[in-house]
Amino acid sequence: MIDDDATVRVPARPDGSGDRPDDAQLLVLLHGYGAHERDLLPLVDLLGHTGPALAPRAPIRLGAGFGPDAWAWLGDVAGDEGFAPQPEATAALAEELLALLDAHSPAAPVVLVGFSQGAAMAIELLRRAPERVACLVSLSGYVEGVDEPAMTTNDDALRAHGVPVFHGRGDVDAVVPPHVEERTLRWLREHTDLTERIYPGLAHAVDATELRDARGFLAGVRARGA
Secondary structure, eight states: OOOGGGOEEEOOOOOTTSOOTTTTSOEEEEOOTTBOTTTTTTHHHHTTOOSOEEEOOOSEEOOTTSOTTOEESSSOOOTGGGGSOOHHHHHHHHHHHHHHHHHHOSSSOEEEEEETHHHHHHHHHHHHOGGGEEEEEEESOOOSOSSOGGGOTTHHHHHHHOOEEEEEEETTOSSSOHHHHHHHHHHHHHHSEEEEEEETTOOSSOOHHHHHHHHHHHHHHHHHHO
């Protein structure tokens, strides 16, 4: 289970003008496999977010071969087989994360940002509760499953919401298998208002160019919603 006591909470801060036009939106940061709840905290500033932020820790502690503070949302992802859909585990985690959102932002839609497996969980939240999501930034992320009945219940209705999604990845990413990336792009194009970016020479990581693009994407979403 997700340990709410381990969740990092970042308070809202004034911007340079002293105004906070986006302070009603909560930014939720979902770290990747083998990382921890503090891993993505620098993105609060790098993405230009002045509202509150929340960074939960994944519930699975990883063992041998990882550091003492390495966590995962889902089980082993080594090799292509590790990217097989895990409907039951994904559903249970998504419900826990939705409960966390309800506790911290019961009314306003949130901004979801995730890296790798964290982005996969962010996309799953979008699939289950699109009305709770203002927009989503997927950094080297993927869709958990596109053909599993238990995971596609709301997919048709999701199209009508037109949720803005930024999906960035490197063209030499050796972690997310090509067939998983293909299904991810196909699904995102069909179900979201997608902004897609591919970064030459980038592996399974994030660089300054991608963060600049993601920041611009979020600024554009805020401007359209003003």
